[in-house]
Amino acid sequence: MLQLQQTVLTSVAQGADHRAILDQVCRLAEQLLPNSVGSVMLLDEKDELLNVYAAPNIPPEGVARLNGLRPGPGAGSCGNVLFTAVPQFVSNTFTDPRWEDLRQIAYDFNLCSCWSIPVYSAERKIVGTFALSSFEHRSPSPFHQKLLEIGASIIGIVLARNKVEASLRLFETAIAGSEEGFMVVDTGLHILSVNMTFTRMYGYSAEEVIGQTLPMLRSDEHDETFYSGLWANVRRFGRWQGEVWKRRKNGEVFPEWLNISAVNDTEGTTTHYIATFSDISRRKSTEAQIQYLSSHDALTGLPNRMLFQDRLENAIANAARDHRRVALLDLDLDNFKLLNDSLGHSAGDTLLRAVALRLKGCIPETDSISRLGGDAFLIALTNIDSVDAINHVLIEVLAQVASPLDIDGRPLSLTCSIGVAVYPDDGDQFETLLKRADKAMYHAKEAGRNTYRFFTEQINTDSLAHLRIAHSLRAAVRAREFALHYQPQIDLRTGALVGAEALIRWHHPEEGLVPPNDFIAIAEQTGLIVEIGDWVLREACRQAVAWQRAGLPPLVVAVNISAVQFRRGDFEQSVLTALSESGLAPRFLEIELTESVLLHDMEIMLSLINRLKDLGIKLAIDDFGTGYSSLSYLKKFKVDRLKIDQSFVRDIGRDPEDRAIVSAIVQMARALNLQSLAEGVETPAQLEFLRAQGCDEAQGYLYSKPMPPEAFEVFVRAMGDEVREY
Ligand SMILES: Nc1nc2c(ncn2[C@@H]2O[C@@H]3COP(=O)(O)O[C@H]4[C@@H](O)[C@H](n5cnc6c(=O)[nH]c(N)nc65)O[C@@H]4COP(=O)(O)O[C@H]3[C@H]2O)c(=O)[nH]1
Structure with a gap:
């Protein structure tokens, strides 16, 4: 018996296949009870029927006939173990009522007696049976009962261990194939294992990183304070998650969503860290795209009113600090509706895009233009130190919009009217400035279009003198x-x-x-x-x-x-x-x-x-x-x-x-x-x-x-x- 225990335990320690171990248990038990065959039956997934799991010496036909055994009062020794939840020792299978349903099998295979006891799971639930069937009628001695008990308990252990290993194997497969990157590091931040996704994401093979420390994957986007904060969190709360910019093997820097958890031993001491992570560059670029679409005009790609307002308010805050001015230009194309109706809307769109492009060329990169919809544009001129600087842009915008355009092979000429409101002269709120620029724009329209007007009369007078000279200079060159x-x-x-x-x-x-x-x-x-x-x-x-x-x-x-x-x-x-x-x-x-x-x-x-x-x-x-x-x-x-x-x-x-x-x-x-x-x-x-x-x-x-x-x-x-x- 001791030898049975030792032999089986050696096999377990050597990591032998669990079925082979069960076969071995049966054979060793058979040696201790000559003229018998050992068998292990297990309940199926639904816990309804018993099937033979190991029975090295029962012929296949016998196994086939025993499979699918439904526990019940006549279902033989094993069927009754499940039915009654206690060991069953049947010394004469030919006569015992507990073998009622299996009598023919008993005759056909000459199974004269059969002793069966329960096999328990780690949770103390009966999951099957271990039985010794003899080719003679006999009852178990205390030794044989012990033999069965020890056999059943070893079988229980082997099955439990197999279950753990199987779930570990499943877990490993799941991690290996996971879409998320996975990594185990020790407390010195040495990389112990990585999965395939890591390799794909970073471009390093497992061999290249195992044994290295985590900082090899850092980018320059975060400083030391960031990382010390991160690890302080993991140590304190057991986990951290957030966005981190990392570096691939090819040097590319990318954003990942990182989740780090501490793994503690039974005493609560951290032994390892597990990191799971995913590459979020695509998500971020989609987000950026969505952000762009929600803040820009789809037709011209110019900032929409919301973004423009934001920028103008910023510009006003800066100008207030530096004692400078900001000009808001409200620009409306003259007779655009007429052109749009006669040319068709697609040509109208091309026209608006062309105008947007020209307007962009008139102002510095740091200033903003927006399309309000239709043929209305807004321009913010920031960092203005003199009205002359506004005049300069106004003259340029009028000239640029008025220079001939080619729309689908058709030459076109267009003009615009501009109203100007100036911070701080005309207000310090976007809405006020917009209203005033709009009012000034209507004055420009009334004045015959293709011109501009300032909201403030004095600025207007000075600026118009400037415009007059600019206009007559052009004529002077010709004349x-x-x-x-x-x-x-x-x-x-x-x-x-x-x-x-x-x-x-x-x-x-x-x-x-x-x-x-x-x-x-x-x-x-x-x-x-x-x-x-x-x-x-x-x-x-x-x-x-x-x-x-x-x-x-x-x-x-x-x-x-x-x-x-x-x-x-x-x-x-x-x-x-x-x-x-x-x-x-x-x-x-x-x-x-x-x-x-x-x-x-x-x-x-x-x-x-x-x-x-x-x-x-x-x-x-x-x-x-x-x-x-x-x-x-x-x-x-x-x-x-x-x-x-x-x-x-x-x-x-x-x-x-x-x-x-x-x-x-x-x-x-x-x-x-x-x-x-x-x-x-x-x-x-x-x-x-x-x-x-x-x-x-x-x-x-x-x-x-x-x-x-x-x-x-x-x-x-x-x-x-x-x-x-x-
Ligand atoms: N790009 C360009 N710029 C031009 C051209 N013609 C004139 N300018 C610019 O305009 C400035 C004034 O010219 P101005 O009234 O003829 O004035 C002239 C001249 O009439 C004036 N001047 C000459 N002698 C005297 C003097 O004794 N007393 C005073 N108060 N002014 C004098 O001094 C100025 C000397 O000229 P600058 O210092 O060069 O200063 C010139 C020059 O910078 C041109 O064809 N192209």
Whole structure:
């Protein structure tokens, strides 16, 4: 008996298959009761019928006939064990009423006696029987009863263990195939096991990560405080869950939903952590998409009213802090309904999309546009420090919307009316500003459309003057209302004429002569300066050649160049065209630039200027001393002349600082081998000071105001021989 126990336990310890162990139990019992066969019967899943589970020495036909045995008073020893829940020892199966239903089987297989006792589950429930059937009539001795008891209890243990193992196997299969990632780590955060989903999600094989610690999977999205908080939670509450950004083997960072639970032993000490996790990148991008759709206009992709309002309110809060303004533009397309009805709605949609795109191009990235629905758009201009900045955008928007469109091959032109309300002048709430901008927009419509109106009358008046100039400037370019006046530049040592600065004049048909300071900035804002500047260059070159042809000594003509001319348009080509059209030798053309132009995009400027200088063109720095004065550029750019700004010259007589500045510029120019020219010289005293400092040249009312070409010609001829090329 002891040997039976030992043999079976060894098999259990070695992890042998449970059926093989049950067979072994039967065989060992048979050895201890010669002339008998052992069998194990188990209840089916419904707990109704008994089936043979192990019976190594009962022939298959016998097993087949015993299977499906329904417990009952005549259902043999095993059927009665289940029926009565107590052991059954039948010494004569041929006569005993408990074998009533199985009598034929008893005869056919010569099973003369049969002893059967219950097999219990771990929960003390009868799950089957263990029986010894003999080929002779006999009753069990106490030893045999013990044998049956021990056999049944071993069978119970083996079956229970098998159940646990089976459920473990099931669990493992479930984890391996789970859509969720699964990982077990020890308390030192070493990875002990991972499932297939982990491998798929992270791109690491199990071998690559087992034994490594968890931080290898971290991204840089969270700092140490985040992770220490997370683990503090797990230690305190036994679990943590939340969103964490992790890094795959290929370096990609992705969001996962992570669940960590502590596993404790029976004493409550944590031995392991189990992490389950899923990749939520797709969910997040769907969420982002939903968020996008709910905050944007489907047709144009522009923010909808809700998002726009949010942004405007933010902008107002920032502007309040920085003492700046925010403008709300309420824009309505003129006659859109008419176009939409006549073109069809699909063309109408294309039109709205095209307008949205153009509007986007008129404002900085940081500002917002929204479509309110229909043909109404809102624009928020943030960070505004002057009404001029709003004017600039308004003029640009009117021009952009009005420039011809091609819709499905059809040329179309469209205009819009804009109402403007300004924070803080017109209110500090979105709704108030919107109402006021809307009201102003109706005034723009009433004023004949294709224009804008501010809600506040004063801003309106100033701004409309601006708009008027912008409008008439466009016409002025076409109507050739510009002229150039020339101001002589004189050599201070010899008194000879060395050059002329060309200065633009605008002869407005109604307003008379408009000075450049009143329109150059607007021309720059509208981009018209490119066209105007082209004209100035061509005209100055043409005039210089005309004078030479008329017998005047050759003079260098200086032309002012705006920064916008450099950045927009092809400046180099303009110069080449002006020179070749006129036939002027490049050394008679000087371009005047301010310091800030040179310092912006320095590398690009340098190569452009060098190409022009290689042609022989001269370069003067205008308003010297008022800008950045980063002196290193003077050498880099091969400058010929420094023009001392008239603001320093004006007060030479009164202000010792100005005197010091002028004298320093003159000395520096000399040291660098550059010419110095003082602007705005009005008095002999100023002239004396400049001469004493060694300033090379001067220009100013003392000699002459800028003159029309004919007057300039008379001036030059009057100077006789005193003209030289500098
Ligand atoms: N008080 C006083 N002023 C004197 C005296 N001598 C000359 N001026 C004025 O000083 C300005 C000198 O031109 P700027 O500094 O280049 O300043 C110019 C220049 O920056 C710009 N400008 C003029 N013509 C053009 C042009 O064709 N293109 C560009 N981009 N800008 C131009 O407009 C500015 C103003 O031009 P203007 O009104 O013609 O004013 C000219 C000239 O008439 C003087 O003794 N006393």
